[in-house]
Amino acid sequence: MAELSLHDEPQPARRWVPRRAPVRRGPVSALPLESWIAFAAVLAAWEIASHFLPPFLFPSLATVAATLVETLQSPGSVEAIALTYARILVSLALTFAIAGGLGIWAAVHPGVDRAIAPLVQLKQGVPAVCWAIFAIIWFKGMEPRVFFVVAVSTFPTFFYQLRDGVRGIPADLWSMVRAWRPSRWHLLRKLLLPSLVPSMLVAWRINLGNGARITVTAELLAGVSGIGHFLRESQEQFRMDAAIAWTVVMAVFVLSIDFGMGRLERRLLAWRQNPKPN
Amino acid sequence: MATESETELTADAIRFTGVHKLFRTAEQATLALRHLTFAVARGEYVCVLGRSGCGKSTTVNLLLGLGVPTSGQVSVLGHDPHREFARLRGRIACVFQNDRLLPWRNAIDNVRLPMEILGLDTSSAEAETWLQRLGLQGFEYAMPHQLSGGMRQRVALARALTSDPDILLADEAFGHLDEVTGNSLRTQFRQLAKDRGKTVLHITHSIDEALDFSDRILVLGKPGSVVADIAKIRELDVSSRVRLRAEILQHLQGPGVAAAAAGEAGVPPHLWEAGS
Numbered sequence: 402m403a404e405l406s407l408h409d410e411p412q413p414a415r416r417w418v419p420r421r422a423p424v425r426r427g428p429v430s431a432l433p434l435e436s437w438i439a440f441a442a443v444l445a446a447w448e449i450a451s452h453f454l455p456p457f458l459f460p461s462l463a464t465v466a467a468t469l470v471e472t473l474q475s476p477g478s479v480e481a482i483a484l485t486y487a488r489i490l491v492s493l494a495l496t497f498a499i500a501g502g503l504g505i506w507a508a509v510h511p512g513v514d515r516a517i518a519p520l521v522q523l524k525q526g527v528p529a530v531c532w533a534i535f536a537i538i539w540f541k542g543m544e545p546r547v548f549f550v551v552a553v554s555t556f557p558t559f560f561y562q563l564r565d566g567v568r569g570i571p572a573d574l575w576s577m578v579r580a581w582r583p584s585r586w587h588l589l590r591k592l593l594l595p596s597l598v599p600s601m602l603v604a605w606r607i608n609l610g611n612g613a614r615i616t617v618t619a620e621l622l623a624g625v626s627g628i629g630h631f632l633r634e635s636q637e638q639f640r641m642d643a644a645i646a647w648t649v650v651m652a653v654f655v656l657s658i659d660f661g662m663g664r665l666e667r668r669l670l671a672w673r674q675n676p677k678p679n
Numbered sequence: 680m681a682t683e684s685e686t687e688l689t690a691d692a693i694r695f696t697g698v699h700k701l702f703r704t705a706e707q708a709t710l711a712l713r714h715l716t717f718a719v720a721r722g723e724y725v726c727v728l729g730r731s732g733c734g735k736s737t738t739v740n741l742l743l744g745l746g747v748p749t750s751g752q753v754s755v756l757g758h759d760p761h762r763e764f765a766r767l768r769g770r771i772a773c774v775f776q777n778d779r780l781l782p783w784r785n786a787i788d789n790v791r792l793p794m795e796i797l798g799l800d801t802s803s804a805e806a807e808t809w810l811q812r813l814g815l816q817g818f819e820y821a822m823p824h825q826l827s828g829g830m831r832q833r834v835a836l837a838r839a840l841t842s843d844p845d846i847l848l849a850d851e852a853f854g855h856l857d858e859v860t861g862n863s864l865r866t867q868f869r870q871l872a873k874d875r876g877k878t879v880l881h882i883t884h885s886i887d888e889a890l891d892f893s894d895r896i897l898v899l900g901k902p903g904s905v906v907a908d909i910a911k912i913r914e915l916d917v918s919s920r921v922r923l924r925a926e927i928l929q930h931l932q933g934p935g936v937a938a939a940a941a942g943e944a945g946v947p948p949h950l951w952e953a954g955s
């Protein structure tokens with residue numbers, strides 16, 4: 402049989418292919434029109450209600466806006482906001498490091514999984530409020546208490562997402578990489594972590610809301626510091642406008658981080674054939 | 680240690696001695712390899728031919744050290760690829776049936792992967808050269824999903840070649856591509872490997888591919904054992920090629936099947952207890 406020349410394969414139809422590593426800028430996800438309409442309708446209904454009902458139930462939008470500005474300028478509020486945000490993020494980051502690490506370990510060592518999975522399951526059976534009571538009894542300061550309840554409630558999502566993320570790595574890719582005899586560190590850097598990006602993002606987006614809710618609840622119960630403290634004050638003084646202002650401060654935090662993670666997701670997962678729109 | 684490097688030099692590139700491989704699952708046990716015995720000398724280009732399910736990929740896994748034989752010995756460059764796993768770092772590479780590119784890396788970064796792991800020069804010059812040799816100029820920064828199947832397999836080929844291994848394995852690496860692309864890639868693979876004096880185990884289920892590309896054919900029966908070892912089959916005239924083809928076909932159909940039908944008579948009974 403005649404040997405084929407090296408270049409007789411028909412040139413593939415030229416597709417557009419970047420010459421440099423591409424930096425993708427996903428379009429800013431604009432809310433669809435319907436969402437805007439629904440949103441505006443809720444605000445309008447509120448505004449109308451404020452004209453017929455007492456202000457301690459439905460303060461007008463203008464009052465709320467004024468209170469928000471006033472709140473942000475009042476002494477101690479910026480510190481309280483920073484404190485709460487920091488508590489949420491630090492607790493989540495620590496829990497992520499612990500639970501994620503254990504999740505990866507459990508995925509590669511069945512023994513570790515057999516040890517930890519039942520504990521996580523058992524934890525799921527205990528009502529969240531019980532953990533709050535344990536936290537109060539076991540720990541003195543506010544910081545360890547917040548960390549404890551956040552860690553307990555966000556642990557399972559981090560653990561399961563990362564464990565199953567590792568399990569989901571195709572056996573083909575494992576053996577391809579393993580055949581080069583990588584160190585553990587290289588296996589982690591070159592295969593595991595890049596494969597786990599989607600799982601990590603999902604876990605963070607779920608747990609951010611959880612962590613924020615639990616942190617503020619804990620602050621509310623303890624009532625000494627953070628946004629929860631001010632929320633409690635608003636409640637005691639029957640200040641609906643202030644309660645809403647503080648709620649906005651929390652919502653902006655969660656939503657803007659979620660938005661940022663959506664952007665990050667589009668950037669990091671641009672290699673996917675069909676990057677899912679947010 | 681002089682003795683050690685001596686054994687390395689005198690040893691065959693690849694040697695299987697009485698290798699059995701038994702896969703056990705909860706429901707059943709599958710014998711993938713039965714007393715597989717063969718040797719490949721350095722610089723040889725050998726085709727391993729067998730029907731699907733006869734244990735070809737299992738053989739590759741054992742060579743890469745990713746599996747352990749149930750009994751028998753596997754030796755690669757004088758080392759046990761599983762027990763002396765690290766010894767074969769950078770010395771054996773495989774092109775698999777599917778390209779196995781990392782989907783989050785572009786072509787050139789996929790080619791660089793072995794160099795990063797092996798701690799070799801990770802500048803892109805070498806990787807770029809290989810991509811160019813394989814006709815992928817201008818596609819260096821393309822993501823795998825932007826490339827056609829043939830182009831992806833070229834990237835996989837470049838990845839296997841950049842680390843300059845002594846032994847190259849190709850596990851049905853060209854079988855799923857269309858005729859023209861597959862042939863072009865096979866030819867290129869053979870040329871590149873021969874020019875560099877690599878030892879090659881080219882695994883295929885196609886008799887014609889084996890006849891066209893190898894110096895020697897190992898025909899595997901099912902479960903995997905050598906039923907014929909055919910040397911010097913390059914440059915055949917038409918009639919002897921037809922004869923050889925028929926002979927190989929008979930090997931593939933006949934004895935292997937017969938042996939399988941004869942049951943596990945050839946398997947030492949303790950293997951069935953030992954598990955894999």
Ligand SMILES: Nc1ncnc2c1ncn2[C@@H]1O[C@H](COP(=O)(O)OP(=O)(O)O)[C@@H](O)[C@H]1O
Binds near residue numbers: 704711730736
């Ligand atoms: N991990 C495994 N577990 C159980 N059975 C397996 C496993 N890998 C391969 N086998 C079985 O071993 C036999 C040989 O498989 P394989 O080596 O993949 O064949 P080939 O590559 O020649 O098509 C098949 O019957 C297959 O089902």
Ligand SMILES: [Mg+2]
Binds near residue numbers: 735851
């Ligand atoms: Mg196979």
